[in-house]
Amino acid sequence: MTALLQLRREQVVLLGAAAAVSAACWAWSVRAAAQMHHGAAVWPLFAMWAVMMAAMMIPPELPSVLWLARGPRLLAESAIFFAGYLLPWVAFSLGAASLHAVLQERGLVDHGMALAGRAVPAAILAAAGLCQLSPLKRACLRRCRRVAAGEPARPPLLAGLASGLVSVGSCGVLMLVLFVTGVMSVPAMAALTALLVLERVLPARMPVSGLAGALLLCAAAVRVLL
Secondary structure (H helix, E strand, O other): OHHHHHHHHHHHHHHHHHHHHHHHHHHHHHHHHHHOOOOOOHHHHHHHHHHHHHHHHHHHHHHHHHOOOOOHHHHHHHHHHHHHHHHHHHHHHHHHHHHHHHHHHOOOEOOOOOEOOOHHHHHHHHHHHHHHOOHHHHHHHHHHHHHHOOOOOOOHHHHHHHHHHHHHHHHHHHHOOHHHHOOOOHHHHHHHHHHHHHHHHOOOOOOHHHHHHHHHHHHHHHHHHO
């Protein structure tokens, strides 16, 4: 009974801490959505992207770290795992912010921070849809489920880095859809986060990724035609 109570206590602490960090990132993102102006420099854009990615990517990863939170030492290791997991997303954010700045300089992003025109937005939607339907996506999800089920442990920082790299490989193109919806679109952020959570927690036999891929391909076609 003591062990069970301790397990629950450590998991509650982890969930509470992760929820607090994610909530803070979401609050900052909602505020920034109202204040960030078109033409911002690359470093403010980097901060914006990094916080957005933290807000969106912490919730889907919770199942992968809950199994680590089984004692005070392992709770600390979970925090290290999270730090390692977010590092690749920080690197992704720097690349996305640099691309964002270039698009702004060339006048390809409107005041809502969305790509203008039809061809490039449609290409991003199509690429994201194809990635959702790809063997790479399925392999990444299988790997994430193995971690959540208690895959043999590695040093937590290395395990976090590996999970972060898999996550960027799996979801990086999907995050570029924000260039189509408007980078600071809170509804789009919430929809993508919900999709990522459902991909992790629902049984593998449910075609969540495939359905999302099909919808993205349809959206790409609509974007070209309309």
